[in-house]
Amino acid sequence: MIIDGADEVGTSYAKELLNEARYIVNSWEDSKILITSRPQISINNIPEIRSIEPLSEDEAIKLIIFIAGEKFQPSNIYNWSEEIKDAVKRPLFTLLAGVYYRNRTDFSSSSISKIELLNFLITQSIEKTGKRINEARFMLQKLAILTIERDNSFIPVNEIGFTKDLELLIDTGFVVYIDTKSIISFSLPIISQWFAAEAIANGQRSVSDLLINSSRIENWKYPLAIFLANFSSETVSGVFGELVLKHPGFASIIINEGLSTWGLSNEVFPPPALECGNQIRSRMEVWIQAIGPLKYLIAPLKDGKVKKLGVRTEGAHLTTSWYEGERDITDVVILQEGIFSEGNIYEWPSMRSARPGFQSAWAWRWTLEELQSKLSKLLKEYSLPIDTGPLMDEYIWRSALTVLNKGSLHSSPIEISEIKHRKSKVGTVDNYYINGKKHNLNYFYDCIYNLERLGQKVIVPPWPGPDIISRENWVWSDFSGGQLLSRTIAIYSAALYAYAQLVEKWFPNFKLVMDMGSTLPAIFHGELTLPFEGNGPTLFWYLEALPLEVKSRVDIQIADESTHSRREELWNDVSNFESFNT
Numbered sequence: 001m002i003i004d005g006a007d008e009v010g011t012s013y014a015k016e017l018l019n020e021a022r023y024i025v026n027s028w029e030d031s032k033i034l035i036t037s038r039p040q041i042s043i044n045n046i047p048e049i050r051s052i053e054p055l056s057e058d059e060a061i062k063l064i065i066f067i068a069g070e071k072f073q074p075s076n077i078y079n080w081s082e083e084i085k086d087a088v089k090r091p092l093f094t095l096l097a098g099v100y101y102r103n104r105t106d107f108s109s110s111s112i113s114k115i116e117l118l119n120f121l122i123t124q125s126i127e128k129t130g131k132r133i134n135e136a137r138f139m140l141q142k143l144a145i146l147t148i149e150r151d152n153s154f155i156p157v158n159e160i161g162f163t164k165d166l167e168l169l170i171d172t173g174f175v176v177y178i179d180t181k182s183i184i185s186f187s188l189p190i191i192s193q194w195f196a197a198e199a200i201a202n203g204q205r206s207v208s209d210l211l212i213n214s215s216r217i218e219n220w221k222y223p224l225a226i227f228l229a230n231f232s233s234e235t236v237s238g239v240f241g242e243l244v245l246k247h248p249g250f251a252s253i254i255i256n257e258g259l260s261t262w263g264l265s266n267e268v269f270p271p272p273a274l275e276c277g278n279q280i281r282s283r284m285e286v287w288i289q290a291i292g293p294l295k296y297l298i299a300p301l302k303d304g305k306v307k308k309l310g311v312r313t314e315g316a317h318l319t320t321s322w323y324e325g326e327r328d329i330t331d332v333v334i335l336q337e338g339i340f341s342e343g344n345i346y347e348w349p350s351m352r353s354a355r356p357g358f359q360s361a362w363a364w365r366w367t368l369e370e371l372q373s374k375l376s377k378l379l380k381e382y383s384l385p386i387d388t389g390p391l392m393d394e395y396i397w398r399s400a401l402t403v404l405n406k407g408s409l410h411s412s413p414i415e416i417s418e419i420k421h422r423k424s425k426v427g428t429v430d431n432y433y434i435n436g437k438k439h440n441l442n443y444f445y446d447c448i449y450n451l452e453r454l455g456q457k458v459i460v461p462p463w464p465g466p467d468i469i470s471r472e473n474w475v476w477s478d479f480s481g482g483q484l485l486s487r488t489i490a491i492y493s494a495a496l497y498a499y500a501q502l503v504e505k506w507f508p509n510f511k512l513v514m515d516m517g518s519t520l521p522a523i524f525h526g527e528l529t530l531p532f533e534g535n536g537p538t539l540f541w542y543l544e545a546l547p548l549e550v551k552s553r554v555d556i557q558i559a560d561e562s563t564h565s566r567r568e569e570l571w572n573d574v575s576n577f578e579s580f581n582t
Contacts, residue, residue: 054089125173136172141195144194152185174186224243309332354366389501492526524553528556
C-alpha cells in the first residue's frame with residue numbers, strides 16, 4: 001500500500017495514520033505500507049523514517065520536462081538564481097516548477113523572472129493550509145523576520161509566540177522543527193525571504209528598521225527584491241522610495257535583482273500613457289534627490305527641476321522622450337505621431353521605447369536604466385569632471401602630446417610656449433580625439449593659460465620616465481629596476497588618490513556598494529617582478545583595508561624569494577578562506 005502526501009492532512013491526522021499503518025503491518029503478515037510526507041513534528045524522529053536525498057539537477061530537469069513537455073527547455077535554468085536551482089531539487093518544488101511551465105503562456109522572452117516562478121511555488125504550497133491560510137501567513141512572516149535578521153538560523157519556538165499553533169506552522173511544509181531542542185526554521189532560505197517580503201508589505205518591517213543595523217541590510221536584499229517585484233505599485237512606492245533616498249546604491253542592486261529586463265511579450269499592456277509618464281517623472285524625482293552631485297551630470301534636469309516628458313503607448317510598447325524645448329507645456333504630454341520628424345529634433349532630440357512588462361514597479365527600473373545609460377557614456381568617454389589632482393595632470397600631459405604630435409613614449413618636459421605656438425597655427429578645436437576618445441581641446445587650452453598665470457612655464461611628465469639607454473626595443477627596456485619600481489609606486493599611488501577623489505566628488509551616496517570604494521582607505525600591497533628574458537614586468541597586488549581615519553598608501557616591493565614566499569602564504573590563506581565559506 002502506498003499513501004502519498006501524509007503531511008497534507010495535518011499533523012494530528014498524520015500521527016493517527018502512522019499508528020494505523022503500524023497496526024496493519026503488525027497484524028497482516030507480509031504487508032508493507034509506504035507513506036510519503038514532507039518533514040513534520042509527528043514523524044520526524046520515528047524509527048521507520050527514511051529521508052530522501054534531493055534530486056540532482058539533471059533529475060530535476062528531466063522531471064520538469066516530463067510535466068511541462070516542450071514548454072520547458074533545459075536552457076531555461078540559466079535564468080534561475082542559485083536559490084531556485086536549490087529549491088527545484090526538492091521533489092515538491094520540482095513538480096510545482098513543472099506545472100508552472102506547463103501553465104505558462106508567454107514564452108516570447110528568454111528572460112524569465114525568478115520572482116514569477118517563486119510566486120507560483122509559494123502560492124501553490126500555502127493554499128494547502130486551507131481555511132487558516134491568513135493565520136498561517138502571519139506566523140510565517142513573523143518567523144521570517146527573525147530568521148532573516150539572524151542569518152537564517154534556527155529560532156527558539158517560544159520567541160515566535162505561537163506555541164499552541166505550532167502544528168499549523170509545521171503543516172505548511174515550509175519549516176523544519178527540531179522537537180528535542182524546541183527550535184524552528186525554514187526548510188529553504190528562499191522561502192524565508194518570500195515571507196519576509198510579505199512582512200515588509202504588511203508593515204511589520206519598515207525601511208528605517210532595516211537600516212538601523214547597516215551590517216544586516218545585506219540580509220534583506222532578496223526579501224526587498226521579492227517585495228519590489230511582487231506587490232502593487234502603490235504598496236511599493238512609498239517603502240521603496242524611502243530606500244532609494246537613504247541607500248540608492250543598495251536600491252539599484254535590488255532593482256536589478258528583482259525586476260525582469262524588458263521582454264518581448266505583446267500580451268501585457270502598460271498603464272495609460274499619462275499614468276506611465278507621471279510614474280516615470282515621480283520615480284525620477286526620487287532618484288534625483290538620492291544620487292547627490294551625480295544628478296548634475298546624468299539626470300534630465302532643467303532649471304533645477306525634472307524636465308517635461310512626452311509619452312506614447314502602442315499596444316505593449318511605451319515610448320518616452322524628455323522635452324528640450326522652450327514652449328510652456330504640461331509636465332506630461334502625449335507624443336503625437338511623427339513627433340520625431342526632423343522639424344522637432346531640437347525639442348525632442350532623443351527617444352526610448354520598450355515593453356514595460358507585467359511588474360507594477362517597472363518605472364523604477366525604467367528610470368534607473370536611463371541614469372545608468374548616461375553614466376555609462378560618461379565613463380566610456382572618461383568625461384567625469386575632475387579639475388585637480390593626478391587625473392587632471394594626466395589629461396593635460398596626454399593632450400599636450402596629442403596637440404604637438406608627440407608619441408606616447410615622449411618623456412621630456414614640454415614648454416607651454418610650444419603649445420601656444422601650435423595653437424596659433426591650428427586654431428581652436430571644439431572636439432579632439434585622444435586615445436580614441438573625444439575631448440574638448442578648448443578646455444585644454446584654458447588649463448594651459450591657467451598654469452601660465454600661476455607662473456608655470458613647462459609641463460612635466462606626471463610619472464617617472466626612463467633612466468637608462470638599452471639596445472632592446474621593449475617599452476620597459478630603458479628603465480632600470482629602481483626606476484621601474486618608482487614609476488609603479490607613483491602610478492598606483494595616484495590611482496588610489498584619483499579613485500577616492502572621484503568617489504568623494506561624484507559617488508558619495510554609492511560608496512557603500514562599490515567594491516573598491518567600500519574597501520578604502522587601504523594599503524595597496526604590491527610585488528613587482530622585473531623583466532626577465534623577454535618577459536615583461538608583472539605586478540601581484542592586494543588591498544588591506546585600514547581604519548576610516550587613516551589615509552591610503554602604497555607598499556610595493558621588488559619580488560625576491562621572501563616576497564614569493566609571502567605571496568604563496570597569502571594565496572593559501574585566501575584559498576582556505578574561500579573553501580571554508582563554500
